[in-house]
Amino acid sequence: MSETVANGLRFHVEVLQRAPGPCERRPKVVMVHGLSVDMSSFYLTIVGGVAVESDVYLYDLRGHGRSEVPERSYSVADHLADLVGLLDAWDIHEPVHLFGNSFGGIVALFFAHHHPERVASLFLIEPHLSGEGWGRRLAEGIVGFGDDEADRQSVIGNSPSRIRWAQRAETLLRTTSVLEDLLTEAHLPSESLEALRCPVFSIYGSGSDVVEEAGARDRHIPGCQQLIVPGCTHRVLAEASLVVRDHAVKWVRGQNKALTPCT
Amino acid sequence: MLVKVIGTDFLAEEDVGMQSSFSEDLCLESIQFVILAEELRAHYGEKVDFVAWLAGMDLDTIIALRVGSLVELIVDSINRVPGV
Numbered sequence: 539m540s541e542t543v544a545n546g547l548r549f550h551v552e553v554l555q556r557a558p559g560p561c562e563r564r565p566k567v568v569m570v571h572g573l574s575v576d577m578s579s580f581y582l583t584i585v586g587g588v589a590v591e592s593d594v595y596l597y598d599l600r601g602h603g604r605s606e607v608p609e610r611s612y613s614v615a616d617h618l619a620d621l622v623g624l625l626d627a628w629d630i631h632e633p634v635h636l637f638g639n640s641f642g643g644i645v646a647l648f649f650a651h652h653h654p655e656r657v658a659s660l661f662l663i664e665p666h667l668s669g670e671g672w673g674r675r676l677a678e679g680i681v682g683f684g685d686d687e688a689d690r691q692s693v694i695g696n697s698p699s700r701i702r703w704a705q706r707a708e709t710l711l712r713t714t715s716v717l718e719d720l721l722t723e724a725h726l727p728s729e730s731l732e733a734l735r736c737p738v739f740s741i742y743g744s745g746s747d748v749v750e751e752a753g754a755r756d757r758h759i760p761g762c763q764q765l766i767v768p769g770c771t772h773r774v775l776a777e778a779s780l781v782v783r784d785h786a787v788k789w790v791r792g793q794n795k796a797l798t799p800c801t
Numbered sequence: 802m803l804v805k806v807i808g809t810d811f812l813a814e815e816d817v818g819m820q821s822s823f824s825e826d827l828c829l830e831s832i833q834f835v836i837l838a839e840e841l842r843a844h845y846g847e848k849v850d851f852v853a854w855l856a857g858m859d860l861d862t863i864i865a866l867r868v869g870s871l872v873e874l875i876v877d878s879i880n881r882v883p884g885v
Contacts (some may be wrong), residue, residue: 539836539839540839552835552839554852576831576832576835577832577835578830578831578832578834578835579831581831581834581835581838581855582831582834582835582855582860582863582864583860585852585855586852586853586854586855586856586857586858587856589852589853589856590853590856598832603832604832604836697824697825697828698828699824699828699829699830699831702828702830703830703831776860779859779860780859
């Protein structure tokens with residue numbers, strides 16, 4: 539298992555690189571997963587396709603997967619500092635194509651706002667809302683998830699591996715400051731969205747609980763391209779993995795082509 | 802390799818064969834699947850391109866994978882490399 543120390547923490551990382559062919563430019567893609575999951579949410583869905591033409595950098599967020607689990611410090615600012623540290627540890631100084639799923643989409647948006655020089659483009663899969671009180675609403679949604687047995691059953695299921703995953707997620711929420719930190723998150727004002735200069739693609743499930751508000755939010759992002767996948771929910775990355783993967787591959791390829799071709 | 806990823810206690814209780822499902826029989830968690838992929842790459846290098854293999858599958862297919870499918874990938878990949 540590969541590990542890298544960044545921002546004072548030990549992270550489980552995975553770097554998928556190939557030597558570039560003659561005159562081939564391999565863009566760098568960095569993927570930021572959502573809360574309570576880990577890098578496998580990307581690895582088992584879209585990485586296989588994206589890694590054909592790009593170098594892909596994955597990591598388990600602090601407290602998640604096989605990364606270190608500090609008791610405190612789970613704010614977006616902490617995640618941004620982690621990402622800066624990881625990019626430096628990977629010796630990446632060129633702008634990257636930043637992918638974010640769910641909470642990872644929020645981290646990606648904030649990262650593009652605070653570190654525009656390090657982001658070539660954003661590919662956002664069901665990014666959570668980022669307006670006033672977004673953290674509190676997300677925290678309330680997470681806490682309320684346990685109350686709906688049918689919803690809980692549909693997400694967790696009965697397999698021993700999924701039950702172990704759910705137990706770990708509950709432990710994370712119970713023993714760390716994840717929820718507490720969400721309550722005090724700052725929002726990303728529309729002026730900040732309007733100031734984003736990198737190309738942005740966002741993808742949602744038609745049945746997602748954030749699609750309408752997020753759609754309105756995305757209209758503040760200059761030139762933001764949006765896709766809504768019919769019949770899917772907030773879990774569109776898992777529910778329509780091939781659709782998301784095909785769009786991800788096309789997105790990075792298109793961004794890469796826009797750069798000066800090698801001669 | 803599976804012992805390293807899953808642990809000896811669990812594997813001692815399971816009769817692992819070519820038809821064993823990673824998810825249902827071995828109860829492999831998704832992050833353990835990633836670690837298994839890392840172990841494969843560390844052991845076989847570029848001879849076995851696990852990531853490219855995954856590229857042709859959707860999530861349901863990956864979840865339903867059996868040990869025999871992975872063994873086939875390894876054997877086929879090694880047989881394709883001259884001099885191995």
